[in-house]
Amino acid sequence: xxxxxxxxxxxxxxxxxxxxxxxxxxxxxxxxxxxxxxxxxxxxxxxxxxxxxxxxxxxxxxxxxxxxxxxxxxxxxxxxxxxxxxxxxxxxxxxxxxxxxxxxxxxxxxxxxxxxxxxxxxxxxxxxxxxxxxxxxxxxxxxxxxxxxxxxxxxxxxxxxxxxxxxxxxxxxxxxxxxxxxxxxxxxxxxxxxxxxxxxxxxxxxxxxxxxxxxxxxxxxxxxxxxxxxxxxxxxxxxxxxxxxxxxxxxxxxxxxxxxxxxxxxxxxxxxxxxxxxxxxxxxxxxxxxxxxxxxxxxxxxxxxxxxxxxxxxxxxxxxxxxxxxxxxxxxxxxxxxxxxxxxxxxxxxxxxxxxxxxxxxxxxxxxxxxxxxxxxxxxxxxxxxxx
Amino acid sequence: xxxxxxxxxxxxxxxxxxxxxxxxxxxxxxxxxxxxxxxxxxxxxxxxxxxxxxxxxxxxxxxxxxxxxxxxxxxxxxxxxxxxxxxxxxxxxxxxxxxxxxxxxxxxxxxxxxxxxxxxxxxxxxxxxxxxxxxxx
Numbered sequence: 226x227x228x229x230x231x232x233x234x235x236x237x238x239x240x241x242x243x244x245x246x247x248x249x250x251x252x253x254x255x256x257x258x259x260x261x262x263x264x265x266x267x268x269x270x271x272x273x274x275x276x277x278x279x280x281x282x283x284x285x286x287x288x289x290x291x292x293x294x295x296x297x298x299x300x301x302x303x304x305x306x307x308x309x310x311x312x313x314x315x316x317x318x319x320x321x322x323x324x325x326x327x328x329x330x331x332x333x334x335x336x337x338x339x340x341x342x343x344x345x346x347x348x349x350x351x352x353x354x355x356x357x358x359x360x361x362x363x364x365x366x367x368x369x370x371x372x373x374x375x376x377x378x379x380x381x382x383x384x385x386x387x388x389x390x391x392x393x394x395x396x397x398x399x400x401x402x403x404x405x406x407x408x409x410x411x412x413x414x415x416x417x418x419x420x421x422x423x424x425x426x427x428x429x430x431x432x433x434x435x436x437x438x439x440x441x442x443x444x445x446x447x448x449x450x451x452x453x454x455x456x457x458x459x460x461x462x463x464x465x466x467x468x469x470x471x472x473x474x475x476x477x478x479x480x481x482x483x484x485x486x487x488x489x490x491x492x493x494x495x496x497x498x499x500x501x502x503x504x505x506x507x508x509x510x511x512x513x514x515x516x517x518x519x520x521x522x523x524x525x526x527x528x529x530x531x532x533x534x535x536x537x538x539x540x541x542x543x544x545x546x547x548x549x550x551x552x553x554x555x556x557x558x559x560x561x562x563x564x565x566x567x568x569x570x571x572x573x574x575x576x577x578x579x580x581x582x583x584x585x586x587x588x589x590x591x592x593x594x595x596x597x598x599x600x601x602x603x604x605x606x607x608x609x610x611x612x613x
Numbered sequence: 614x615x616x617x618x619x620x621x622x623x624x625x626x627x628x629x630x631x632x633x634x635x636x637x638x639x640x641x642x643x644x645x646x647x648x649x650x651x652x653x654x655x656x657x658x659x660x661x662x663x664x665x666x667x668x669x670x671x672x673x674x675x676x677x678x679x680x681x682x683x684x685x686x687x688x689x690x691x692x693x694x695x696x697x698x699x700x701x702x703x704x705x706x707x708x709x710x711x712x713x714x715x716x717x718x719x720x721x722x723x724x725x726x727x728x729x730x731x732x733x734x735x736x737x738x739x740x741x742x743x744x745x746x747x748x749x750x
Contacts (some may be wrong), residue, residue, distance in 0.1 A: 352623055358654040359711045361620035361741060363684055363691040368699045371682035379680070379724045423699075424683040471660045472653030472708025474701070476680055599701075 227491050230613035232318035233449035233456035236265030236442030237570040243406040243555060245436040246339050251282055251292050253334035253438045258293060261440035266452050267328060274299035274326035276317060278309035280335045280558040299326040305603025306595025307505060307560035310441070312605040314566060315462035317443040327445045334438030335558020355469070359600065367431060367508070369599030371423035374510040376476040378425065380525065385425055387528035388509040389416035392429050392552050394536035395506065399549025401578040406433045407553040430509040437557035439567050457573045460588070461492025461608035468601040479594055480604025481518035488606035494588060496520045501572040501583045502543055503565035503591040506550040511594055519592060519606065538581035547572065547581040562593040566607065573611050587611050615715035615731070617697055618690045619739040630669050631655045635740045638732045640674050642708070643667035653708035674730030676702040676744065679709050683719040698722050702744050716745035
């Protein structure tokens with residue numbers, strides 16, 4: 226069963242704040258839920274399915290259903306780190322296509338800035354079987370991605386300057402986003418001269434740490450037709466788990482090598498059809514590897530591909546993360562997935578900032594990478610359109 | 614032996630022989646008697662062929678660096694430990710495992726460097742498997 230054209234994103238909302246003191250996590254979930262429902266022209270009483278991940282408190286969707294006062298016939302707590310919310314869109318589309326629900330609400334919220342949690346995941350790992358074999362070597366999140374970058378450099382000659390191009394493009398976009406956490410343009414030299422955090426990744430190769438959240442409303446075609454707001458059809462979905470593989474890990478590719486082709490096949494499209502891409506950008510290396518894996522360029526050629534402003538909107542080869550992405554705008558709860566979908570929806574609705582709006586943006590891609598490039602990840606790809 | 618923090622690892626029935634062996638300066642891993650894979654991390658079944666017929670076997674302790682990062686400043690108990698090297702070492706027997714490279718200047722570390730196991734033991738008997746350059750030991 227394909228979900229192509231069987232579900233529509235009718236509402237999308239990003240919390241405007243990046244530091245939120247004196248609020249609870251569930252309160253921010255409720256605020257973004259209200260925002261996305263208002264965007265769609267729907268209300269809480271219309272919701273019959275709810276999706277959340279590890280950032281939601283307590284019993285996940287059970288706790289939140291009660292807190293929000295929802296009456297539900299379908300829930301999903303799927304947790305794949307920062308990619309969860311893209312996978313939730315896929316799961317919502319499947320549930321809608323199967324007739325289990327009509328209006329699915331997806332929320333993300335977290336307060337890592339105000340809680341002083343710093344960079345890292347919000348998941349609950351407890352006594353996961355890998356913990357004693359990985360967690361006691363000072364392996365910071367950055368160091369894991371740094372090892373992936375180092376190996377990519379070794380195998381393909383990728384340079385720090387090429388990685389810096391990715392940050393430069395994101396920062397050029399963030400200048401036009403009044404809510405972005407970082408709003409200054411940066412140069413390649415500034416990236417290369419920023420503090421080395423975990424060699425070869427500099428401070429400016431890393432995403433921001435922000436409070437905040439976002440929400441999406443996914444609806445059936447019948448509901449979408451009744452709404453006055455432009456809905457965005459889900460055309461293609463793909464997901465894959467990539468893990469350490471019995472200690473035979475290859476650090477130079479992500480799960481996008483599987484999720485990407487699956488999403489393109491379902492949509493009946495190829496990378497050359499995509500006018501705008503939201504690419505998960507926990508670190509610059511995440512973007513470079515993902516672009517290769519999704520087929521925008523050959524494996525190992527990502528460094529060349531991102532050079533010379535290729536990712537800059539509106540006229541680059543492949544405009545990406547026009548909100549400033551996780552690198553500059555927002556990485557709420559240390560999870561960049563939902564903001565990737567939200568900016569893709571803005572582009573398809575022609576509602577991105579005019580300076581970075583991609584002309585004739587007929588097809589957009591959003592990709593999430595949850596977990597860690599150096600160990601295990603959930604890779605989720607969505608292809609969205611303007612019409613079915 | 615090195616100056617990096619040791620840890621209270623979680624030992625269970627699947628991993629007990631691995632941790633016991635480290636205390637005797639030996640690296641023991643399960644090998645699948647069915648498909649011959651060396652299993653990483655230790656567990657009660659082979660994740661390649663799903664056999665539960667595994668045998669503990671002593672590894673050579675030799676390997677090469679697959680990738681690494683020099684961490685300028687760590688978090689928590691590692692705050693004062695930087696700069697230190699986190700690495701994936703590819704064991705001669707196959708698995709790539711997370712570890713630290715110790716006893717060698719971080720600037721000397723490189724991909725493909727030959728390394729050997731160090732059984733980093735504290736006064737309290739806690740032990741972690743780290744690696745050092747073959748030439749400097």
